[in-house]
Amino acid sequence: MKLGLQVVAFNWPGSPANTGRTLANIAHTADAAGFASLWVMDHYFQIDPGIGPASDPMLEAYTALSFMAGATERIRLGAMVTGVVYRQPAFLVKQVSTLDVLSGGRANLGIGASWYEREAVGLGFPFPPIAERFERLEETLQIARQLWSGDATPFTGKHYQLAEPINSPQPLSQPHPPILIGGGGEKKTLRLVAQYGNACNLFAFAGLDQVKHKLDVLKGHCDDVGRDYAEIERTALGVVMLGPGGMTPADLIGFCHGLASIGIQQFIFSIPNVYEITPLEIIGREVIEAVAAL
Structure with a gap:
């Protein structure tokens, strides 16, 4: 460990x-x-x-x-983890790419659907309903993978449109900085981990039985999308x-x-x-x- x-x-x-x-x-x-x-x-x-x-x-x-x-x-x-509503996706990818290059290939992208409404409203960030925040999260994950693949063809999503998704310099981490998706939501968050993530992050204070249950749910999503569960790093957060x-x-x-x-x-x-x-x-x-x- x-x-x-x-x-x-x-x-x-x-x-x-x-x-x-x-x-x-x-x-x-x-x-x-x-x-x-x-x-x-x-x-x-x-x-x-x-x-x-x-x-x-x-x-x-x-x-x-x-x-x-x-x-x-x-x-x-x-x-x-980064709240998806706080930055445009391409800007976030540029920030993580820059951190990766300057650190010699040591950056991770930690990301989630955002939750702190007081903060968003207080500072004027958009805070759409949770269903839309998850849509934006999935598009952001798609954009990150596309930018880091070097594919500069236009991206056209429901919420984001990129005419020229160019990212230079590319990260040193290969194939890209690991993507950690935070949260234990069983229907959406853990499905996104299975589909797009390199790591999950669960709350250790929830107790071993609950953490194990979340890992079992993640494994089920991996089976559904044809992903090798062993490829995903399982992390837990605590104090x-x-x-x-x-x-x-x-x-x-x-x-x-x-x-x-x-x-x-x-x-x-x-x-x-x-x-x-x-x-x-x-x-x-x-x-x-x-x-x-x-």
């Missing part, structure tokens, strides 16, 4: 004056510790309710990822708090054992006190190698 780190908040002591320095330190330490991937949320407001009030600091995802690319050498980088009142390294290893036993291959998590750096160093010393063989 691999471990990934998600940075979800930027309101640590001393911010915003030390935001860049602290974020670079987090990224560098996670890279050196052996984390497989590094993610930020694609939001403009902080999640409320959830992590903090909407007015808490939030960085634009692809600017932050590009910044972290310069502080790292090996770790993969992505947004967990880990090390220290008093939280988890020990042994607890985290045990939790990873449970996820691995039902087929999860990468556990991606946020750490509330990540800015202290020490939790990353502990996980690097005591956990990453211990779960690598799972």
